[in-house]
Amino acid sequence: MNVKQQLKEGLLTQNPVTVQLLGMCSVLAITTSLFNGIGMGISVLVILTLSNIFIAALRKIIPNKIRIACFIVVIATFVTVVDLFLKAYLKELSASLGVFIPLIVVNCIILGRAESFASKNGIGASALDGVFQGLGYTWILVVMCVIREFLGSGTFGGGLLGEGGKGITLFPEHFAMAGMARPVGGFLTLAAVIAAMQYFLNKPKKAEKKEEVAK
């Protein structure tokens, strides 16, 4: 499997959020401001890459019968390491992501990639897989954050830009749909993003079919 194909799978055709539909819980819960989205995305990317590297390195040592237990121990270790570092050096992010950082342990993306990719491939390929799948997760989070923040509170870049990290106000807050910042907005946005993604992913196929018919 080459790098280009891996990149395309991670970002588009096998995107962990919109195609594999993994790790939905955190996606719905934390995509309320750009800061959260980027922070969560990078946390998952780092944990996924590290756990993929180690699981690929240990894949010949780990007995098949207890592989899930071994994967979870490795994953839980990295999650705790990241959680402790965030608490110590990025406490604002740690406070706003709350319980969703420790919950990355049970995030299906990490275990899913460990089981389906890292346990069968080399260290280099697994590391790349972690980075690309992590990027795929991050960009969907960022898109959802931007949409929900804009519609829900009329701002852009919450937690990062603007005065006191409140984001740049694009329109007055009393015009905003507060529901978009709530869980219901998460479901609506996720559905819209998945639908849009499927539309664009299937578009080239339709064009090919038309060509075939024309021939």
Add this chain to the structure above:
Amino acid sequence: MSEAVAKRPRSHPKKDSDSSMGKLTVTLGAICAVCALVLGGVYSLTADQIKMNQMGEKMGAMKLVLAADDYDEVSYTGADTNILSAYKAGDAGYVLEVNCAANSFSGTLSIMVGVNSDGTVSGVEVLESAETSGLGAIAKEDASWRAQYVGKSGEVKVDKDGGEITSISGATITSRGVSTGVTAALAAVAELN
């Protein structure tokens, strides 16, 4: 494992070498041991910083609710278990950390209340809150809403309950929770005096 069990003939041939119980145990044990070492190392590396962050947050809130040069922790022995800690802020009054979780909307709400020596509220800060963003979370974000509590004494209630505190629209429960906490702090200070 007893010898009798170990010597029992296998009903099916052993497929691969890695499936013996001993090897499984050793491998998992070794992986866990390495992980535990890593965790121990990272924990000792970050523990001080994390503790400092938590202390800093609390100190910042204490300074905001009632400015004083130093705060001495005093033991509160009253019946109210929601009073988490109490500090004497010199002659200025008391600062109390109150848990309002029981009266909150989402189950996590703690506040820092400053009480002047004359028994009136000097300031309120929300320490921890899991209230709904855009509604209950306003209690933590909006200092001008919390400013209403300044100068109040006795039993503090929201307008819906016949009090003077204008509740956050859409978050009466949170407003009520904070008010209950402030009332509890005032009562506790009366006991401390």
